[in-house]
Amino acid sequence: MSKPVQIKSPEGKSRCPICDKPTAEDFRPFCSKRCADVDLHRWLNSSYVIQTEEEADDSMASGSSEQ
Numbered sequence: 730m731s732k733p734v735q736i737k738s739p740e741g742k743s744r745c746p747i748c749d750k751p752t753a754e755d756f757r758p759f760c761s762k763r764c765a766d767v768d769l770h771r772w773l774n775s776s777y778v779i780q781t782e783e784e785a786d787d788s789m790a791s792g793s794s795e796q
């Protein structure tokens with residue numbers, strides 16, 4: 730039951746900068762093509778534009794009535 734969750738990186742493997750998952754060799758330095766595309770689009774969209782938090786948390790405003 731008590732399984733220690735140790736993420737070792739003996740080979741110095743980096744993590745996906747997008748979702749922080751272990752990188753896949755086919756998509757380094759990302760974990761998947763999706764994340765690679767995400768990063769690519771970020772650069773294309775005028776290099777990492779910081780998104781302002783214009784969108785308020787609707788979940789808090791309308792309450793949690795989805796359950």
Ligand SMILES: [Zn+2]
Binds near residue numbers: 746
């Ligand atoms: Zn990823």
